[in-house]
Amino acid sequence: MREFSRTFSPGTSELFWCEKCMLPLLSANCSICNSIGSRVPISPPGDVRLCSRGGRELLRELFEENYGYAHFLDGRMILLNKIAGIDRRDQVILDGSHIATVWFDITASCHKLDLETAGASLLSGHAKKNIVVCHDSLLKGHIKGKWLARDLIISPSADDLNEGENVVLKIGKFAGVGVVRQRADGSKSIRIKDVTQRDFQLGDHKSTLQETILANESHLKGLEKTALGEIKDYLSRSRLPVNVSFSGGKDSLASLILGRKVLTRIEVLFINTGLEFPETVEYVREFCRSQKLRLHEIKADGNSSENSLAEGSFFANVQNFGPPAKDFRWCCKTNKLGPMTSFLEQQYPKGCVTIEGRRIYESFNRSTIKAVERNPYVPTQTTLAPIRNWRALEVMLYIYWNKMEPNPLYEEDFERIGCWLCPASLQSEFAHLKKSHPKLHSQWTRHLRAWAEANHLEDRYIDWGFWRWKRHPPKMIEIAADNKIDLQARGRESKEIALHAVRGRSPCGLEYSIEATLTAPQNHPFQGVAGALSMLGQVKYAEDLGAVVIKTDYGRATAFANGHIMITAGKSEAEELLRRVSETILRVQMCTRCRICMKNCDQGAITVNDTITIDEERCNHCGKCAEGCIAADQAAKIFRRLSKKGAAP
Ligand code: SF4
Ligand code: SF4
Numbered sequence: 001m002r003e004f005s006r007t008f009s010p011g012t013s014e015l016f017w018c019e020k021c022m023l024p025l026l027s028a029n030c031s032i033c034n035s036i037g038s039r040v041p042i043s044p045p046g047d048v049r050l051c052s053r054g055g056r057e058l059l060r061e062l063f064e065e066n067y068g069y070a071h072f073l074d075g076r077m078i079l080l081n082k083i084a085g086i087d088r089r090d091q092v093i094l095d096g097s098h099i100a101t102v103w104f105d106i107t108a109s110c111h112k113l114d115l116e117t118a119g120a121s122l123l124s125g126h127a128k129k130n131i132v133v134c135h136d137s138l139l140k141g142h143i144k145g146k147w148l149a150r151d152l153i154i155s156p157s158a159d160d161l162n163e164g165e166n167v168v169l170k171i172g173k174f175a176g177v178g179v180v181r182q183r184a185d186g187s188k189s190i191r192i193k194d195v196t197q198r199d200f201q202l203g204d205h206k207s208t209l210q211e212t213i214l215a216n217e218s219h220l221k222g223l224e225k226t227a228l229g230e231i232k233d234y235l236s237r238s239r240l241p242v243n244v245s246f247s248g249g250k251d252s253l254a255s256l257i258l259g260r261k262v263l264t265r266i267e268v269l270f271i272n273t274g275l276e277f278p279e280t281v282e283y284v285r286e287f288c289r290s291q292k293l294r295l296h297e298i299k300a301d302g303n304s305s306e307n308s309l310a311e312g313s314f315f316a317n318v319q320n321f322g323p324p325a326k327d328f329r330w331c332c333k334t335n336k337l338g339p340m341t342s343f344l345e346q347q348y349p350k351g352c353v354t355i356e357g358r359r360i361y362e363s364f365n366r367s368t369i370k371a372v373e374r375n376p377y378v379p380t381q382t383t384l385a386p387i388r389n390w391r392a393l394e395v396m397l398y399i400y401w402n403k404m405e406p407n408p409l410y411e412e413d414f415e416r417i418g419c420w421l422c423p424a425s426l427q428s429e430f431a432h433l434k435k436s437h438p439k440l441h442s443q444w445t446r447h448l449r450a451w452a453e454a455n456h457l458e459d460r461y462i463d464w465g466f467w468r469w470k471r472h473p474p475k476m477i478e479i480a481a482d483n484k485i486d487l488q489a490r491g492r493e494s495k496e497i498a499l500h501a502v503r504g505r506s507p508c509g510l511e512y513s514i515e516a517t518l519t520a521p522q523n524h525p526f527q528g529v530a531g532a533l534s535m536l537g538q539v540k541y542a543e544d545l546g547a548v549v550i551k552t553d554y555g556r557a558t559a560f561a562n563g564h565i566m567i568t569a570g571k572s573e574a575e576e577l578l579r580r581v582s583e584t585i586l587r588v589q590m591c592t593r594c595r596i597c598m599k600n601c602d603q604g605a606i607t608v609n610d611t612i613t614i615d616e617e618r619c620n621h622c623g624k625c626a627e628g629c630i631a632a633d634q635a636a637k638i639f640r641r642l643s644k645k646g647a648a649p
């Protein structure tokens with residue numbers, strides 16, 4: 001369920017529809033009737049999936065609420081295709097046609113429907129609401145994108161409709177989609193999105209899952225053959241122990257099924273981060289018990305049999321670091337990487353081969369997965385990714401074809417099974433969590449609100465999901481600006497200086513990085529800090545985000561107004577950069593305005609008035625301005641003291 005606001009095409013994803021059997025096909029040929037299906041146009045990346053029971057209920061509610069008609073969905077196979085957007089956005093495919101797009105409006109905290117012409121054609125004979133009957137004369141000339149003239153509307157008046165709603169236009173033998181828009185004078189108009197002939201009808205036959213598997217059997221056999229071939233080929237050249245990484249999700253289940261076909265007594269590794277859904281933990285344990293598989297449950301808290309300790313240490317870290325964010329994932333290190341590396345080193349000292357379920361369609365980061373890779377954090381572990389090219393629908397059909405049951409959370413409309421508070425989740429998923437797991441949701445919301453309050457951030461920063469980023473994407477910045485939401489986190493005034501840091505390679509991104517929080521007195525605004533950091537390298541300051549990015553020849557750092565620091569560089573370079581960034585921040589806050597630095601700088605690059613200002617054009621990053629600077633001296637001493645306390649190695 002990861003969000004991707006840009007479109008990416010990791011591979012060619014095609015979907016077909018067998019007109020004869022009325023079934024979706026993953027490749028052109030139907031295994032039941034042998035005919036060639038017609039191509040279903042879908043937008044990239046094309047990770048088509050089955051719509052769950054929960055998803056079906058959601059669509060039913062939306063069609064009922066918007067058009068007073070939803071029976072047509074009953075008993076029909078619905079496919080969803082995730083497309084680019086700031087939050088959930090899925091193309092809804094029914095009987096081989098894209099009938100609508102369901103999306104989550106973070107400002108209204110609810111799902112909405114954008115109708116497509118096939119959907120309008122389907123609804124035009126049945127809708128009881130939001131249907132506008134128009135004169136046939138509307139069809140003269142080009143009408144797509146035009147405003148619907150009032151005298152061409154037979155009923156009802158646009159003023160009786162709600163702003164933003166998608167309405168069905170009924171125009172004789174044609175149907176179209178219109179969007180209601182409010183004008184400056186308060187009146188409403190309808191903009192015509194598109195029009196089509198009213199020829200899309202649902203077939204009498206309602207396809208079942210079993211039929212869909214049969215229609216795709218040779219395709220599934222082909223996928224399996226390739227994947228098993230890859231695994232066998234690698235294992236024939238290795239003597240290392242083999243295991244499967246099982247998260248309780250569908251992808252790792254598919255690779256577990258494949259792994260067992262090669263090695264019946266394969267071992268299963270499950271990292272219990274302490275933040276798993278209770279259903280997932282139960283599912284993994286029960287699945288392995290019933291399948292007689294040896295399960296290694298690797299816990300973030302070491303040996304405890306319960307989740308409370310790992311959970312506890314996570315929340316203690318939230319006090320130090322703030323909530324994890326998509327671009328500030330300290331939790332991957334504390335709750336995943338740490339426990340996993342220690343387990344692998346102990347259990348498989350000579351190394352191991354791990355079969356994983358990672359897929360290229362999941363996210364940009366995963367679009368370059370190779371068949372065989374060396375784990376960058378545990379070089380003795382080799383990972384195989386036999387289903388890397390599979391799409392979600394292929395994974396699910398493969399699981400059902402093998403008569404296995406996936407995690408029950410999928411039926412509840414959870415698309416990805418991971419930590420329940422993962423910042424990579426969509427806001428629609430947090431809204432769903434509120435209903436499905438209210439206790440977990442309120443527990444996390446309490447922590448988020450306390451953190452927001454300490455950072456002078458308003459409730460909408462939490463309720464609309466802004467907390468999930470440190471540096472917000474343009475669309476989120478736009479929403480914040482439109483709704484006058486201040487995105488700048490201002491840390492609590494603190495006299496005590498402290499540094500907390502987590503370091504290592506992140507399992508969610510491959511580079512070595514340090515995530516730290518520096519608590520320091522706030523004697524000068526962050527803008528001054530941002531300016532002074534250009535002593536270290538090329539600086540880009542985003543005032544609205546309270547963030548500054550510093551690029552140096554040996555690494556990259558981002559410092560935030562609330563004290564967070566993120567460093568990406570080689571291991572020793574990252575430590576050096578953390579030292580220099582921390583010392584510069586402290587120096588700015590402790591500057592006595594003695595102006596010794598101005599004398600020492602032979603480039604004339606530094607001036608000191610209220611605070612330090614660096615002329616980026618002139619500064620050559622030589623560091624001479626720190627010589628004789630009492631604040632720089634103090635800062636260096638403090639950093640050494642903090643390092644000894646364990647914040648630095
Ligand atoms: S020498 Fe140091 S303390 Fe003095 S003005 Fe410059 S930065 Fe501030
Ligand atoms: S002495 Fe001048 S040129 Fe050198 S780092 Fe300081 S401000 Fe930049």
Ligand SMILES: [Zn+2]
Pocket residue numbers: 018019020021022030031032033034035215
């Ligand atoms: Zn067929």
